[in-house]
Amino acid sequence: MDSSRAGRTGVTSVSLRVETLEAVRTRAGKQGVSSYIEEAVQRQLQREAVDEYIAAAEADHGPVDPAEVADRADRIRAHHTARRGGEAPTGDGPPRTR
Numbered sequence: 001m002d003s004s005r006a007g008r009t010g011v012t013s014v015s016l017r018v019e020t021l022e023a024v025r026t027r028a029g030k031q032g033v034s035s036y037i038e039e040a041v042q043r044q045l046q047r048e049a050v051d052e053y054i055a056a057a058e059a060d061h062g063p064v065d066p067a068e069v070a071d072r073a074d075r076i077r078a079h080h081t082a083r084r085g086g087e088a089p090t091g092d093g094p095p096r097t098r
Contacts (some may be wrong), residue, residue, distance in 0.1 A: 014037070016024070021033075028036035058064065 024033055024036055054064070
């Protein structure tokens with residue numbers, strides 16, 4: 001993501017657990033806490049938009065077939081592995097059901 005914060009900004013107060021804030025400060029580094037949190041919130045908003053899109057598509061067309069999703073994910077992984085010239089994924093990712 002672009003760490004520059006183009007556009008208007010606003011100021012608000014957010015309460016975080018001390019441990020969370022310490023972890024954010026550690027990970028944010030030179031980027032800064034505000035930029036780090038901005039990017040995290042933007043990613044969450046994108047995830048929610050995708051979830052809403054999927055829910056609408058499933059309402060119109062029925063649920064997605066998990067086996068078809070797994071098959072396409074395998075094909076995407078294989079494509080990226082071939083492009084990188086590396087080895088196939090080790091399967092360390094999340095388990096999937098078929």
